[in-house]
Every structure is written in structure tokens, then in C-alpha cells.
Amino acid sequence: MAAVSNVPPGQPARVLSGMRPTGRLHLGHYHGVLKNWVRLQHEYECFYFVADWHALTTHYEEPDVVRENIWDMVIDWLAADVDPHHATLFIQSHVPQHAELHTLLSMITPLSWLERVPSYKDQQLQLKDRDLSTFGFLGYPLLQSADILIYRAGLVPVGEDQVAHVELTREIARRFNHLYGRKPGYEDRAKEAIKKLGKKTGTLYRELRTGYLEKGDRTALEKARALLEKQKNISIGDKERLYGYLEGGGKIILPEPQALLTPSPKVPGLDGQKMSKSYNNIIALRDEPDEIEQKMRTMPTDPARVRRSDPGDPEKCPVWPFHQVYSDDDTRRWVQEGCRTAGIGCIECKKKVIDAVIAELEPIRKRAADYSSDPTLVKNIIAEGCERAQDAAEETLTDVRQAMGLTYN
Numbered sequence: 431m432a433a434v435s436n437v438p439p440g441q442p443a444r445v446l447s448g449m450r451p452t453g454r455l456h457l458g459h460y461h462g463v464l465k466n467w468v469r470l471q472h473e474y475e476c477f478y479f480v481a482d483w484h485a486l487t488t489h490y491e492e493p494d495v496v497r498e499n500i501w502d503m504v505i506d507w508l509a510a511d512v513d514p515h516h517a518t519l520f521i522q523s524h525v526p527q528h529a530e531l532h533t534l535l536s537m538i539t540p541l542s543w544l545e546r547v548p549s550y551k552d553q554q555l556q557l558k559d560r561d562l563s564t565f566g567f568l569g570y571p572l573l574q575s576a577d578i579l580i581y582r583a584g585l586v587p588v589g590e591d592q593v594a595h596v597e598l599t600r601e602i603a604r605r606f607n608h609l610y611g612r613k614p615g616y617e618d619r620a621k622e623a624i625k626k627l628g629k630k631t632g633t634l635y636r637e638l639r640t641g642y643l644e645k646g647d648r649t650a651l652e653k654a655r656a657l658l659e660k661q662k663n664i665s666i667g668d669k670e671r672l673y674g675y676l677e678g679g680g681k682i683i684l685p686e687p688q689a690l691l692t693p694s695p696k697v698p699g700l701d702g703q704k705m706s707k708s709y710n711n712i713i714a715l716r717d718e719p720d721e722i723e724q725k726m727r728t729m730p731t732d733p734a735r736v737r738r739s740d741p742g743d744p745e746k747c748p749v750w751p752f753h754q755v756y757s758d759d760d761t762r763r764w765v766q767e768g769c770r771t772a773g774i775g776c777i778e779c780k781k782k783v784i785d786a787v788i789a790e791l792e793p794i795r796k797r798a799a800d801y802s803s804d805p806t807l808v809k810n811i812i813a814e815g816c817e818r819a820q821d822a823a824e825e826t827l828t829d830v831r832q833a834m835g836l837t838y839n
């Protein structure tokens with residue numbers, strides 16, 4: 431596991447992640463996200479939340495979608511073994527502190543930073559049927575930054591498509607600390623040291639530092655470090671001071687998080703595309719065994735295998751990735767050989783993964799049924815989680831309000 435730089439020794443890093451409630455959870459979520467959450471809850475202090483505000487940024491015209499999916503999503507998490515004794519589970523809109531931090535951070539967020547987040551333009555192109563030219567949608571990644579920073583999370587497990595949002599979060603944190611985390615004495619001494627660099631070098635140093643702290647320009651940081659390295663006429667103390675000052679040098683109010691990308695085996699959809707409700711190719715976590723069997727039996731296979739006697743190629747078959755996730759080496763060899771020599775039929779081949787998927791989902795489906803029959807229990811779990819989350823969030827927010835001068839009493 432990557433070392434987390436912003437965690438005091440002896441304290442576990444905080445992990446934070448959210449999921450948008452836009453539909454039933456399926457095998458893609460299970461292998462891509464939930465199993466990872468379950469693993470992390472034993473190693474770190476974890477906060478997992480239902481990102482209902484995030485869902486509204488794209489689904490504001492269909493509030494029913496969000497409302498209907500909230501509790502089912504929580505039940506799916508619990509069924510998948512996300513454990514409320516180990517992780518704090520909550521709903522974003524029940525912790526309004528996220529919104530306050532979002533507002534406060536918006537004051538210092540350059541528009542251009544949001545406009546250049548790749549998902550901003552990508553999603554507008556992809557979801558053409560929705561009008562996403564809203565303030566809320568532009569601010570989506572900043573709301574995500576607030577979600578993360580309000581818990582001072584060190585690690586953020588996300589998919590590839592979300593890494594840019596964590597990167598933005600880092601830049602926001604750095605800018606915030608730069609603007610509000612300065613200690614007066616420290617600053618004066620750093621300025622004295624800059625004078626000792628001489629006029630030309632001093633000006634360059636200042637420009638590079640601003641480029642890094644305010645615009646997130648990493649090459650500026652490297653150039654400034656190289657510049658300092660070359661200096662012969664300043665003391666070691668001043669040099670160290672100037673290295674530190676480059677990165678803000680003040681108090682860290684909001685630590686920079688790291689994205690945690692976990693390469694997990696991908697379970698594709700029934701048609702070989704990405705598994706997604708909108709492609710109608712999912713196996714839901716709560717599908718009944720006969721539904722699973724029916725769906726997988728009718729899955730397409732390598733089109734070259736028209737007849738049982740035609741040899742095929744697993745690489746061209748959407749069933750093969752299921753074997754990669756669910757089958758042992760022997761079975762995989764059996765598939766590779768049997769398919770290429772027409773020694774096995776597709777029905778037998780599928781049977782192995784059908785059985786494995788059904789076996790995997792069996793306990794999940796049972797637990798989901800238990801939780802569904804006890805809505806009070808589920809509501810209590812969330813109520814408790816919300817309370818814990820609010821306490822943690824309020825702690826950060828108190829520091830933020832103070833740093834931004836919002837203390838009038």
C-alpha cells in the first residue's frame with residue numbers, strides 16, 4: 431500500500447469514497463469498487479457515502495431516480511459486506527457541511543481549473559440528451575473536492591475516470607493552504623532570504639513559486655528547485671527555508687489526498703461492452719439464480735462458433751473475461767483448449783461461470799433480503815454514520831471558517 435504523506439505517524443489514514451445513486455448495483459460495481467471498499471475498511475478509517483447531490487448534477491430533472499435508489503444502494507453495500515462497524519456510511523445531503531465547504535472553496539477556485547477538468551466536456555458530449563450547461567455541473571468536481579477535503583482524507587479509491595478530480599482536489603488544497611495557512615514570522619524570514627538571492631534571481635524565484643502554488647504548474651516547482659540548487663551565496667538555513675516556502679511553507683489546513691487506483695479484474699457486460707445499466711447488459715447483485723442463468727445462457731459467444739463443431743477463440747468471446755475472474759487455471763486451460771479445438775460446447779463452457787456467479791451472489795442476495803425486510807435497521811445505520819460524519823466534517827470546517835476569517839463573535 432502506498433505511503434500516505436499527510437498522516438501523522440501512528441494514525442491510520444482516512445479513506446473516503448462516494449457513489450452516485452443512479453441505479454441497481456451490479457457485478458461491475460462489485461468487482462470494480464465494493465470488494466475494494468470491503469478490503470480497505472479493515473486497514474483504514476473509512477468513510478463511504480451516497481453522493482446524492484452529485485447524482486442531481488446530472489439527474490436534476492429526474493429526482494425520482496435518485497430518491498428511489500438511495501436505500502437500495504445502501505442495502506447493496508451492506509449485502510456486499512461493507513460493514514458499518516468498520517466503516518462510516520452516510521448520505522451526502524445529510525451532512526450539509528459538504529455544501530458549506532463547497533461554497534467556501536468556490537471563492538478561491540479559478541473558473542479555468544473547472545473548465546479544464548476532462549469530464550466536464552466529455553460528459554456534456556456523452557450525455558447529449560441532458561442539458562448540462564449548469565453551474566452545478568461545472569462545480570461537480572469542486573463538490574467532490576469538498577467531499578474529500580472535509581474529512582482530510584489521505585486516500586481516495588476511485589476509477590480511472592475520477593483521477594483528474596482528485597488531482598484538482600490536490601491543487602485546491604495547495605491553493606487554500608497557500609492563501610490561509612501562512613504563519614507571519616515564517617513569511618518575513620522567507621522574504622528576507624529571497625532578498626539575499628539578488629534582484630533577478632529573487633524575482634524569478636517569486637514568479638516560479640506563484641506559478642506552482644496558484645496555478646499548479648509542476649515544472650515551475652522543478653525550475654525553482656533547480657534555481658535554488660545553483661545558489662552558492664546563501665546559507666543552508668535560508669536555502670532550506672526557500673525550499674519549504676516554495677510549497678507554501680505555512681500551516682497545512684487541508685492536506686492533499688492521493689487517488690488510490692486498484693487494478694481489479696474487469697467483469698464486462700453480457701454483451702462484452704462495459705457493464706452498465708444504460709447498455710442493458712448487467713447482472714444485478716440481487717438477480718435471482720434463474721435470472722442469472724437465463725441472462726448468461728443467452729450471452730453472445732465467438733461468432734465463429736456457429737455450430738458445435740466450429741472451433742472458436744476465447745479472446746473473441748465475452749464469456750472468456752468471466753473465466754478470467756471466476757475460474758482457476760485448470761478450468762481456463764480447459765476453456766482455451768476446448769474452445770479452439772471444438773472439444774467443448776459453449777453451453778458447458780458457460781455453465782462453469784454461471785455456477786460461479788450464482789455461488790458468489792448467493793450470500794449477497796440473502797443478506798440483501800434480510801436488510802430489505804428491516805428498513806429501520808438500515809436507516810439507523812445511516813443515521814449513526816451521518817452523525818459520525820458530521821462530527822468529523824465540523825472539525826475541519828471550524829478550522830476552515832477560522833482560516834477564512836469567518837469568526838465574528
Ligand code: TRP
Pocket residue numbers: 446447448449450481484573574577578586587588592
Ligand atoms: N464522482 C464520483 C463518481 O461519479 C462519486 C464521488 C462524489 C466521489 N464525491 C466523491 C468519489 C468523493 C470519491 C470521492 O463516481
Ligand code: SF4
Pocket residue numbers: 731732735742743744747748749750765768769774775776777779780
Ligand atoms: Fe466462448 Fe466458451 Fe464458447 Fe469458446 S467455448 S466461444 S470461450 S463460450
